[in-house]
Amino acid sequence: MTQETFQDEALTLTLREEEDAVTVSWSGRSTNREPSHFIVPVLSRAMDWGRTKNKLVVLDFRDMAYMNSSTITPIIRLLGRARRNPDAVRVIYRKELKWQELSFSALEVFQTSDQRIEIRGV
Amino acid sequence: MSEVLHLSVRPEWEQIDTARQETVLFLRRHHLHEEAIHAATMIVCELTENATKYGAFGGDEVAIRISVAVTPGAVTVEVKSPVAKGGDDHLRRLDRAVQWIRGFQSPFEAYLERLKEISAQSLESRESGLGLARVAYEGQSILDFFVNEHDVLAISAVHRFNS
Numbered sequence: 001m002t003q004e005t006f007q008d009e010a011l012t013l014t015l016r017e018e019e020d021a022v023t024v025s026w027s028g029r030s031t032n033r034e035p036s037h038f039i040v041p042v043l044s045r046a047m048d049w050g051r052t053k054n055k056l057v058v059l060d061f062r063d064m065a066y067m068n069s070s071t072i073t074p075i076i077r078l079l080g081r082a083r084r085n086p087d088a089v090r091v092i093y094r095k096e097l098k099w100q101e102l103s104f105s106a107l108e109v110f111q112t113s114d115q116r117i118e119i120r121g122v
Numbered sequence: 123m124s125e126v127l128h129l130s131v132r133p134e135w136e137q138i139d140t141a142r143q144e145t146v147l148f149l150r151r152h153h154l155h156e157e158a159i160h161a162a163t164m165i166v167c168e169l170t171e172n173a174t175k176y177g178a179f180g181g182d183e184v185a186i187r188i189s190v191a192v193t194p195g196a197v198t199v200e201v202k203s204p205v206a207k208g209g210d211d212h213l214r215r216l217d218r219a220v221q222w223i224r225g226f227q228s229p230f231e232a233y234l235e236r237l238k239e240i241s242a243q244s245l246e247s248r249e250s251g252l253g254l255a256r257v258a259y260e261g262q263s264i265l266d267f268f269v270n271e272h273d274v275l276a277i278s279a280v281h282r283f284n285s
Contacts, residue, residue, distance in 0.1 A: 031138065031139060031167070032135075033135050033171075033175075034248065036246070036248065040245055040246065043245070044245065066160075066163075066164070066167075068167060068168065068171060068253075069168060069250055069252040069253040069256045070171075070250045070252075072252060072256070073240050073243075073247075073249075073250045073251075073252055074245060076237050076240045076241050076252075077240060077241060077243050077244065077245045077247065078245060079241060080240070080241025080242055080243075081241075081245060083241070098157040098160070098161075099157070099160045099161070099164065099260065102259070102260045103256075103260055106230070106233055106234060106237060106259070107237070109234050109237055109238065110237075110241065
């Protein structure tokens with residue numbers, strides 16, 4: 001298992017390669033003016049690993065306390081791109097937190113019937 | 123009867139977190155449910171981010187003025203910032219965005235439509251344009267705005283909750 005941690009102010013991204021998945025765990029708060037500069041390279045790397053090693057990419061938001069809309073947009077773009085390509089992505093969130101339920105359940109619009117793109121509240 | 127928090131912050135990114143913290147403390151003093159606090163705080167942050175990005179500072183008005191009013195069953199957030207004399211591109215975009223959201227049956231539909239548009243953009247795109255749709259949908263609020271005779275934009279969002 002390989003693991004790398006990236007931090008930008010109050011946001012921490014942990015990129016972990018496991019046997020059957022590449023996981024990006026998000027924790028903290030993301031409030032930067034242009035968070036894409038920090039987020040996109042990590043997400044691109046996760047997607048590249050997932051594609052080349054034929055693994056599911058998991059985005060785990062359960063430990064996020066807050067994210068501004070500029071943080072949500074690169075996630076939406078990633079899901080849009082994954083939908084157009086043969087990538088497999090699972091988004092995990094805490095459904096008992098109302099803000100996470102509202103924010104992430106809306107992403108079900110990108111879900112595919114074969115669950116290649118899956119939005120999962122736990 | 124309403125209780126109002128008034129804040130005045132400089133148009134600097136770091137000040138948004140100050141506004142957030144003050145809002146959380148104020149709403150907790152009023153014993154609001156955490157869900158309502160989170161929604162109202164998100165609204166304050168998103169609207170203050172927009173004011174910081176697009177406000178025409180440098181004239182008489184050098185601060186963003188934020189008010190958060192608690193009434194039974196509702197929190198009203200208002201954020202004021204200067205606009206260029208005679209209006210500007212930001213104001214026209216804001217008007218279009220608010221009208222666009224109102225054109226849908228529900229804020230949820232507007233939010234989904236915006237998600238679809240954003241999903242077609244490249245991963246490196248710097249545009250966002252999600253903030254107001256998020257305020258309406260996730261903040262479960264009604265948006266409105268006006269510009270006064272001193273060229274100050276006041277944008278408000280009313281978040282209703284079960285008390």
